[in-house]
Amino acid sequence: MTEALYLNDSYMRSFDAVVTNVDDTGVYLDRTAFYPRSGGQPSDLGVLIRGDQVFRVEGVEPSEHGICHRAHGLSPGDKVKGEIDWERRYRIMRSHTACHVLSAVIFRETGALITGNQIDTDRSRVDFSLESFDRSMIETYVRMANDLIKEGHPVRVRLMTRDEAMEIPDLVRLAKNVPERESVRVIEIEGVDLQACGGTHVRNTSEIGEIRLVKAENKGKSNRRVYFELVR
Known part of the structure; x- marks a missing residue:
């Protein structure tokens, strides 16, 4: 399951993580500061960065497998940096x-x-x-x-x-x-x-x-x- 960093620090704007799984719905990380849509609050938006490649996160959803980031093009084992749309x-x-x-x-x-x-x-x-x-x-x-x-x-x-x-x-x-x-x-x-x-x-x-x-x-x-x- 994904470690939810936002639960302890709402001001975390960026973080490092590893891709643990990928499926048709998106990308799962070992840890994330992206808030998943729930409780009347919309999900965060932002990007995942692998080297010089940028992958847009178009939504985040909770699931039985962890927190799913709607982004495509990444693979299990990839090391990424997540950056949240902070103003939003x-x-x-x-x-x-x-x-x-x-x-x-x-x-x-x-x-x-x-x-x-x-x-x-x-x-x-x-x-x-x-x-x-x-x-x-x-x-x-x-x-x-x-x-x-x-x-x-x-x-x-x-x-x-x-x-x-x-x-x-x-x-x-x-x-x-x-x-x-x-x-x-x-x-x-x-x-x-x-x-x-x-x-x-x-x-x-x-x-x-x-x-x-x-x-x-x-x-x-x-x-x-x-x-x-x-x-x-």
Whole structure:
């Protein structure tokens, strides 16, 4: 299986690796900093370099054989250097952490759970189990999220045993869907939020900048969809 370097260091832009397998879908490495599409976060893009040859990575997917990089032309045993499209990755990191802050505010104010999400470089969305739809209140929640973002809260990665994670009431709503494994990766925004999450995040909320409400809409009974974007 592929060693997932991004789990411990979201800021790793390049890395060295060895090709372990190749099939019709792409290339497998012994280690990677490329994030595979999952949990509402899109995959990283970038390149794999072998000598003076550059192979474009057009997507990354999780699979039962490891992490598959959609690139072609490499062979098992090849030594490569991976380089991530950092500008794209960093915007996704900022958007993902903003999603955690906003969902923490809405959960605190209403008790609403997250029913879906899609993170992107420009516009992201989060679905909430809100009974009523009130755009003015959602605008208020976005302002509250921006206030927390500006305060500059540290963001940390923590590993908990599954038993420890399931004992935290606000974490159970997310951790209960985590596959059975000994440890649960948790993203802690100090003083703001604690969520089970396998995605990439910034180190401090001040890196997010400001978010702007794009639109909010009904998506069925007790399901409200909120779109937001990074201001810069």
